[in-house]
Amino acid sequence: DGGITQSPKYLFRKEGQNVTLSCEQNLNHDAMYWYRQDPGQGLRLIYYSQIVNDFQKGDIAEGYSVSREKKESFPLTVTSAQKNPTAFYLCASSMGVSPLHFGNGTRLTVT
């Protein structure tokens, strides 16, 4: 079955460490997105990529970095510069303006 896989489901890190969240899709979608979700908040866009080797900052890109070397992969690195990294991170993909498909998320806890 086609879908989006995010790993790991839970991630724990010490403050000051960089951490990379994985997102893989086998839907052959061109566009991929990273969102952050905090309790009681909507989804906030971190980065998006509409084509391989190209990506754009979203509303809250500071302290994050991404790469898009392959169509099916869009990893997100949470750097030590991100002031409040503890959150639920969601990856999504789409073909143009078709419906968004989401992974099951990664819950990151930084202590």
Added chain:
Amino acid sequence: KQEVTQIPAALSVPEGENLVLNCSFTDSAIYNLQWFRQDPGKGLTSLLLIQSSQREQTSGRLNASLDKSSGRSTLYIAASQPGDSATYLCAVTPSGGSYIPTFGRGTSLIVHP
């Protein structure tokens, strides 16, 4: 900048009730509007997508309507069941620019037996 508001933020109803969730948006220049369901600790599951030229979409007990001119969409859930308990989010895709959706904060629904 597009703003999407969902009212109410939370809703608790007895099983069997018909209910309406609301989504409003400030910029009517949209390409489509999508309704999602999110269970605790999970990703979002697409429920219905309405194109800007459409007035409504139906899937089983769910019916979503769109009034682009007034900047409103409603999600109607018929004969609610405890399994409908989840958070429901709407997302609006603009008709120009980068086509990046803007999400509302969601409505948290509890259907009790």
